[in-house]
Amino acid sequence: xxxxxxxxxxxxxxxxxxxxxxxxxxxxxxxxxxxxxxxxxxxxxxxxxxxxxxxxxxxxxxxxxxxxxxxxxxxxxxxxxxxxxxxxxxxxxxxxxxxxxxxxxxxxxxxxxxxxxxxxxxxxxxxxxxxxxxxxxxxxxxxxxxxxxxxxxxxxxxxxxxxxxxxxxxxxxxxxxxxxxxxxxxxxxxxxxxxxxxxxxxxx
Numbered sequence: 687x688x689x690x691x692x693x694x695x696x697x698x699x700x701x702x703x704x705x706x707x708x709x710x711x712x713x714x715x716x717x718x719x720x721x722x723x724x725x726x727x728x729x730x731x732x733x734x735x736x737x738x739x740x741x742x743x744x745x746x747x748x749x750x751x752x753x754x755x756x757x758x759x760x761x762x763x764x765x766x767x768x769x770x771x772x773x774x775x776x777x778x779x780x781x782x783x784x785x786x787x788x789x790x791x792x793x794x795x796x797x798x799x800x801x802x803x804x805x806x807x808x809x810x811x812x813x814x815x816x817x818x819x820x821x822x823x824x825x826x827x828x829x830x831x832x833x834x835x836x837x838x839x840x841x842x843x844x845x846x847x848x849x850x851x852x853x854x855x856x857x858x859x860x861x862x863x864x865x866x867x868x869x870x871x872x873x874x875x876x877x878x879x880x881x882x883x884x885x886x887x888x889x890x
Contacts, residue, residue: 695846696730696753703792704732711873712736712791715820715884721786723766724778724810726803727793731757734764741766745785749773776802780810787811791820794857796848804861811889817863818886823854825881826870834878854883863887 713736720740725733728746730753737744744766748754754770761768772779776799788807794800807817825831834851841850855868868885 691846692750693752696750696756698845699792700730700732700753700756704730708732709736711820711882711884715791716789716818718816718886719787719789719818722784724771724780724785724788724807726788726790726807727796728757728770729753731760731764731768733789733791734760734766734768737764737766739765741787743767743769745769745771745780747772747774747778776806778806778810782809783812783815785810785812786815788815788817789819790817792822794819794821794854795823795850795852796846798847800852800857801860804858804863808862808889813889815889816866816886817858817889819854819858820882820884821852821854822850822879822881823852823883824850825872825877827877827881830877830881837878850878858887863889 712733716733716736717738719737722743722745723741724745724747726747728748729750746768776797788811794803797803811817824834831851838850841848855865858865865885865887868883871882872880873882874880
């Protein structure tokens with residue numbers, strides 16, 4: 687990880703995604719979280735204030751040491767215990783069926799092999815456990831999608847490998863997890879960055 691990706695990107699993501707405007711989106715997406723939660727892309731801990739009381743432990747996966755430092759105040763204030771378990775969501779050091787819930791928020795856009803990451807989540811989840819997701823991705827609007835495809839190479843360079851044009855539903859289903867619910871909507875902002883996927887998939 688280069689200096690820019692390690693020191694600049696986590697701070698930008700913290701400002702853009704871990705703010706008060708995004709908190710209600712996180713709260714709605716994570717309302718069903720419970721027990722031991724595996725969180726891919728923990729970042730600066732933006733989900734910690736959004737977790738319900740039913741969450742007892744968070745197993746955090748993130749490659750950024752800067753993100754961990756930015757998360758310290760949120761970790762100290764969290765009701766759940768937080769444990770960092772790995773840096774790579776594509777190969778998790780967890781036993782099969784060892785977690786109750788998995789969470790990704792604005793993370794599947796960045797993991798190089800997102801399908802493999804979902805497959806690892808499925809392996810780590812107990813049977814019937816849920817993956818709760820809140821992601822941005824490919825828009826069904828043809829004009830917006832064209833801009834997403836055009837801007838994607840630039841986005842990857844300036845945003846730590848983030849893709850604008852991933853079909854999140856297809857990624858999750860290709861990772862072997864049937865989707866129970868997927869709500870799509872746009873938030874305020876430029877179209878290529880604003881199309882959201884929020885929902886749940888269940889491990890079988």
